[in-house]
Amino acid sequence: MADQSRLDEVLAALDAGQPAAIERLLGFLRIPSISTDPANKGDVRDAAEWLCNELKSLGFEASVRDTTGHPMVVAHSQPGGARPVLFYGHYDVQPVDPLDLWDNPPFEPALEETPEGPVIRGRGAADDKGQLMTFVEACRAWKSVHGALPAGLTLLFEGEEESGSPSLRPFLTENAEELKASLALICDTGMYADGRPAITTQLRGLVGEEVIIRAADRDLHSGSFGGLAANPILVLARALAALKDENGRVTLPGFYDGVQELSDELSRDWQALGFDAAEFLSRVGLKHPIGEKGRTALEMVWNQPTAEINGIAGGYAGEGFKTVLPAEARAKVSFRLTGQQDPAKVRSAFRAHVESFLPADCRVEFHEHGGSPASVMDTSDPAFAAAKAALSEEWGREAAYIGAGGSIPIAGDFQQILGMDSMLIGFGRDDDRIHSPNEKYNVESFSKGARSWARILATLQ
Template sequence: MADDIKLDGVLSALDAGLPQAQARLLEFLRIPSISTDPAHRGDVRAAAEWLCAELAGLGFDASVRDTPGHPMVVAHSQKGDRRPVLFYGHYDVQPVDPLNLWDSPPFEPAIEVTPNGPVIRGRGSSDDKGQLMTFVEAFRAWKAVHGALPSDLVLLFEGEEESGSPSLRPFLHENADELRAGIAMICDTSMYADGRPAITTQLRGLLGEEITIRAADRDLHSGSFGGLAANPIQVLVNALASVKDETGRVTLSGFYDGVPDLSDELRADWGALGFDAEAFLSRVGLKHPVGERGRTALEMVWNRPTFEINGITGGYTGEGFKTVLPAEARAKVSFRLTGTQDPQAIRSAFRAHIRAALPPDCRVEFADHGASPASRMDISDPAFTAAKQALSEEWGRDAAYIGAGGSIPIAGDFKEILGMDSMLIGFARDDDRIHSPNEKYDLQSFAKGARSWARILAALA
């Protein structure tokens, strides 16, 4: 009962301190920590130092750690007898272009009243400063009520997530013993589409390839050479089209090795979400689902691998018309991966497939654009059940285990390098406009997000 009373006290402290918490977040958001722009290098460091000072003021052993790029912020609470928990977020933000599409200056954040409730408007409000500060405010209230921080916390806040995280993997390798914990919490995710709290338990991996096919040593007149000379665009589209069959399955040798079927628990959880594929597609002017035959919509975007053609160029593409057979054609393609699919094995199979489709006069070159495996969490860990129950109690709705069609490489890095699973719990909304002008974060997400973390801390204790 004492623990319950203390949790109630923490939640009350969060409610009473919300105006001050908003003010701290607005101060943080005013720092233009755009990691991809060298002109803002000093601002990125300023954001790291601001965050470090906040954590040190709460009693964390906090420091700014230099890397070859932007710094990491690392903090620890005192050691105890709890299962160590690592909290990850990032303090860098996306560029603001195009600036003319913002309704207010992106680094002059403010609370704005909208028909759907108050929001925090400004770059980084949702991705990821607002989400990161839900951690910090939960820790602040916990200390105010208990007189001390929860023990065995490890905080890792990154400054390069929006520019590809080039320093992250080396940093994890170099500091593995210090950072390793029992489980990681990642706040850079969203709730389910209807505002239901959720834990993302699986993420698809990503493999990117660029293909260039060349034939003649110059563009050719289609009247003189058409029908006789190899056309690289035709060769390219034929080869790419044959990567999928008429049922939507990928034809590459060994492609489905390691692709798991959906568990009964997740199938039931996802079925209860009532996802409407037609309504989802209607938001982008479409109506009819396509894809792998015999699979549900959520299964296709969360639990099945894909092959997509992202761009094709070649020949004359300017105004008017020009009848040529181009000398070369290019394409960029990507694969979303699930389960234990091996990105490098799939890269090799794809390249072999393209080479096998080439006529004698054509040559091909490949350029890789990254490869990361899928991440799949072990939801049999009791921490997942405890966190799910805590979220359900805070939001008054049953929390769901969900998947994500995209990729968050940090979850895979934690698994590979530190040997721990992650819980991806965030409170962003679909309409937060992350990476776009007029980014916002619902004040409800900020307030209830911090309350959610307080409940999760208590549940894990």
């Protein structure tokens, strides 16, 4: 572990090098590495090559690795260190549409003054180029002071995160021995809503299902057939309405198997955040929380599973009126999973539930749309407490362990394929407008993010 004076030198080097670091980030942001658009295939590779060359210039053994899709960038420092770690980020970015809502061209990034301080404006600034470059800059400053990179580092930068990561799992499987470490660091997250530094320690899993119920071989006249023939919309509506009881609990048999109650430590941490559910809902024109009775708001969005209807269609919904019994009805339903819930069992229980509502004349068809378990990290690992202390020291505020209502599949992949937990630490803000026009990244996030990683690296050496 580096002593305090040497760490102070690294932090001073980061401060002195900040203008140059911002210029490097601006150059990186100019590459339109949109992974979802075939027209940008060459740009995605250019971004990979840019990263690889940057890492080589710092002394990493780095290479661009081809996949069936966009390439990965893999880099290694010298072996050693108190514990080997794998750092993950992604260099691809979201499409920029609608272009007319951008104040400036999305791939002509620039510094901009705002009432909250200077920001870096451009596509990818926060998601995820600015975030991953905080770690790269921390490594640069470390080498300038110590004469060598931190030992035992592996860097993995992906080029397909924004297009579903189709090549990632095969790549992890094929290169598991090379990529295994004692801990993963993931930067594709953010701070708590009030600007508090945070470590995300649990992520919900996801099961998606599309269900289609069919009855007659065509739409039927409701005067001639109403009350006699099966109505798929009514059948589907009954099945969906029965997914939850009057207390907000999901009714599927075995659904809560594996769901874990909050630890005392997390309960204290989350309570201290002072989350205001009414204020949170007011941002979207609502004010009354619903959900399972007896649960706090943060429990419901971070630690409890959900069943939600994402879309429903059937019959005639155009202008005017058409009195028909539809031939089919369909819905898309998603389940967010927590703890040790099994995605396959949840899917099977949902299908059995729908089938139990089918009259004899109805048929059902299911289409699977993804399935991944929740990820829960073992915070008893001393690295978590050390990182929490490092973040608190840098930001002057007590860092928190938080959950995430969404899913970050890479964390689960690291657990399942590489057998290691992840510390998810990022410096994005709620107002960074990721995936939207006018994306930005606060200069403070970029600067203090790099300083935070330097502090965390010191605890790992």
